[in-house]
Amino acid sequence: MVALLKVTNLSKEYKQREYFFQHKVSTALYPINFSIDAYKTLAIVGDSGSGKSTIAKMLVGAEKPTTGEVELNGQILEVGNFKQRCQHIRMIFQDSSTTLNPSLTVHQLLDEPLKLNTSLNELERAQLISETLQKVGLLSDHMNFYPHMFSGGQKQRISLARAIILKPQVIILDEALASLDPSLRSQMINLLLDIQEQMGLAFILISHNLGIVKHFSDQIMVLSEGKVVEQGDTIEVLSKPKQKYTKKLIMSQQFQLFSR
C-alpha cells in the first residue's frame, strides 16, 4: 500500500552572505525521511531552531527544499505549484491573530481558497462555507463577522475551517495550539480528532508540548539541530526513550506528562 504522504531525503540549507562572493551555508535540516497514512498523526517535537517549522514550510510549499521530494499518494508534488499542493496539504499557523486578514469578513476569508481552486458557483460556495463553519463549531451567522470580533480560540477555529474547506488530505498544525489556554486547547484537540475521524485526515503536529503530543499522535519524530534523533511510535518513544536528548526533553516536561 502506498503511504498517503511520503517524504524522502528532504533537507534545507540556507545561504547567508558574509563578504563579497562568500557564502556561509547553514543547514537547517539534514535529509529526513518519513511517511504518514490517513487517519494518523505524526508529531514533530524539538527545541526551537531544530528545524520543525522548516519542515512545515517545505511541506506546504512556502519554501523550496534544497534536496528531496514530497510524494502524495505516490505522486510527486512540484515546487511552486500552489494550486496542486494547497488542495491536499493545508497549514494552520501558530499565531491566530495574524493568520486572518483583518479587513475581510469570515465569508470572504473562506471564499478565497474556494474561488481560486474550485469551480463552484456563488451559491454552492456559500453553502459549503456555512457547512464548514458548523463543522468547526461556529454558526453560519458568523459569516458576516470580521476577525477582530472573535476571541483567540474562535479565530483558530476559523483557521481550521479555512484549512478543511478544500477537503485536504493532510493538515499541518504549526504550534497551532500553543497560543490557546488549556480548556480551549482541549476543546480544539477534541474538535481536531473528530474532524480527523470524519474526513480521514492525516495530521502533522508540530509542537513542543509533549502532553498534547502524547494524547494526540500515533508517531513521533524528535528533532535536534536539524537532525532526527529518534523516530517511532509515540507511546514507545515516550515511555522508553533511547537517546539522551529525548530523555532530557521528557525530563524537562515531566510535570505536564505526569499530571495528565
Next chain:
Amino acid sequence: MARENIYQEEEFPSPLMQLWYNFKKNPMVMLAFGSYLALAILAIFSPILTPFSSSQSHLEYILLPPAWNDDGNVSFLLGTDKLGRDILSMLMHGASFTFGLSFIIVIISAVIGVLIGSLSALTSGFKSSFLNHFLDVILSIPSLLLAIVIVAILGIGLSNTVLAIIIVLIPQFIHITKNEVKKEFSKDYVLASKLDGASPLRLLRYSIFPNIIERVITQATLAQSAAILDIAALGFLGLGAPSEIPEWGAMLSNGVDLFYIAPWTVYFPGLAILFTVIATNLVGEGLRHALKQRKVY
C-alpha cells in the same frame, strides 16, 4: 422552532467603519472635518456661489473697507481691493485654486507614489532599491527651491507650480507605501493566501491595500497641508499663480504694498490660508489618533 439568528446587532463594522467611529468621537476633529468638507464644496461650486465675479472691477468702490466699518458697503462684505474687486468673491474663488489644486496634487502624487512604492516592495535587490530611492534626491532640496528651478526652466505659471509640488510630494508616498507593504507581506495571512494560489496582484488588491489604505490617507492629509502652504508661498513670491488669479498667496502679495491703507486685503487671505491649513492638519491628526486608538490587530 429554534431561532436561527442569535445575534441581535445587525451591523458588523468593518475596520474602516471602526476607524470612522473613532474619528467621530472627537468634536474638535469633527468640526475640522466639517470645515474641510465645506472647503471642498466651495472649491467645486465657487463659480455659482460667489456674489460677484472674482475678476469684475467695481471702479466706484476701490479699496472699500469691510461691511462692519463705517465706510463699508454691505454688498461688499469683506471690502474690495485696489482694483475694486470684491474680496469675499475672490476668497471663495481662491478656494478652488489653493485648496482644490492642493487636493488634486495630493491625489496625483499619492497614486504615483503608491504605484512605485508597491512595485518596489514586490521586487527585490537592486530594482527595489532603485525604485525606492531614485526620487530621494528631491527630499534633500527644499520644495520652494525645486519649484524655482522648475519654474526657471519651464516658465512662471500655476501649472508649473503644480508639477513641482507633485514631484516634491511623491517620495514620501513611495517610502510609506513600501514600508507598509513590506510590513504586511511578513504577516501570516499574506502567506496563507499566497499558499492558496493567489497571484501577487490579487494579494495586493485583497490582502495588502485594504490594510494600508488608512495609513496612506493619513499621510495624504498631512501632505495636503504642505501642498497648500507651498502653493500659497509660490503665489506670494510671484512664481506661481499670476496676480490676476485670485489664489490666496497671490492675493496676499497684491495687498502687501497697501497694507497701511487697506489692511483687510492682507488679513482675509492670510486668515483663509491659516484656517485651511489648520482644518487639514486637524483632520490628519484626528485620523492618526483614530488609527492608534483602534484595536491593533
